[in-house]
Amino acid sequence: MAAAKALRRKVIASDIDPVAVRVARANARANGVGNLIEFACGAGLAPRALRRRAPYDLILANILLRPLMSLAAPMAQVTARGGTVILSGLLPAHAQAAIAAYRMAGFRLVRRINVENWTTLHLARGARPRFEPKSDRPGRR
Numbered sequence: 210m211a212a213a214k215a216l217r218r219k220v221i222a223s224d225i226d227p228v229a230v231r232v233a234r235a236n237a238r239a240n241g242v243g244n245l246i247e248f249a250c251g252a253g254l255a256p257r258a259l260r261r262r263a264p265y266d267l268i269l270a271n272i273l274l275r276p277l278m279s280l281a282a283p284m285a286q287v288t289a290r291g292g293t294v295i296l297s298g299l300l301p302a303h304a305q306a307a308i309a310a311y312r313m314a315g316f317r318l319v320r321r322i323n324v325e326n327w328t329t330l331h332l333a334r335g336a337r338p339r340f341e342p343k344s345d346r347p348g349r350r
Contacts, residue, residue: 210237212269213245223249223256254283263287271298277307281314288334293319297329304328 210233213220222237224230230250237243249256253276266289270277277296288294294316296307301323308318311332320331 210240210242213242219245219247221247221249221258221262223251223259225252253280254287260287264289264292266292268294270296274299274303274307278310281310285314285316285334290335292334294332295329296332299328299330301328304330
């Protein structure tokens with residue numbers, strides 16, 4: 210929802226849990242972005258709706274380390290050259306494993322952000338990322 214609101218562009222959102230998809234759809238309508246979000250249910254990149262629109266300039270993923278690692282190579286297949294992948298919801302101790310998996314798939318680390326007990330990774334596939342951070346808060350690297 211945040212991406213749809215901020216970018217004012219159509220986005221695709223997915224989850225493995227059909228109840229989560231149903232709740233997210235209702236929340237998107239309640240927040241005025243229901244018309245900007247297409248919802249899909251399924252594991253990883255399995256939903257046809259996700260593969261059909263590839264390649265993507267921006268992918269946001271907030272799931273556990275193991276699924277993120279297993280998605281590194283498939284994610285590279287659906288990310289445009291220079292596209293950005295944001296991995297969030299990682300424990301700081303898991304960040305290096307995620308970085309290694311995505312490097313093996315052709316991504317490079319643009320930025321690592323640590324906030325309290327969570328880490329977010331900004332990765333780019335190949336060339337310079339199309340999405341650059343606009344500002345940085347000191348001490349948050």
